[in-house]
Amino acid sequence: MTFRGSMPLEDYPTRDTALSIIDALQRIEDGTHSELERLTGMADTVIVADRCYMVYGYPELEPAALARRMAEVYMRPRSKTQTAPPVATTAEPSTAPDHGYGFTPRR
Numbered sequence: 001m002t003f004r005g006s007m008p009l010e011d012y013p014t015r016d017t018a019l020s021i022i023d024a025l026q027r028i029e030d031g032t033h034s035e036l037e038r039l040t041g042m043a044d045t046v047i048v049a050d051r052c053y054m055v056y057g058y059p060e061l062e063p064a065a066l067a068r069r070m071a072e073v074y075m076r077p078r079s080k081t082q083t084a085p086p087v088a089t090t091a092e093p094s095t096a097p098d099h100g101y102g103f104t105p106r107r
Helices: 015-027 035-039 046-057 065-075
Strands: none
Touching: 015 035, 015 046, 035 046, 046 065
């Protein structure tokens, strides 16, 4: 029998692949899928990680745990924080304009 489920046996990831994804998760800095693919050197790393979880059962590769880890890294405060530009305050007009809406001052 060459098939297990709907995928040929030769397409199943190896244990080394699973361990390399776990190692890349430890080194990830931006929390993006493209960075994970760059660190592991393989395309569709999230799909491969899901298959590794199904085969080997590493809890780090569970889809919810993987998404949680990527979100934690992505939302981590950066050392080079960008500050918002100062808000220019505008002076309030002392009287309401004649064409304004709402209540008008008594005359």
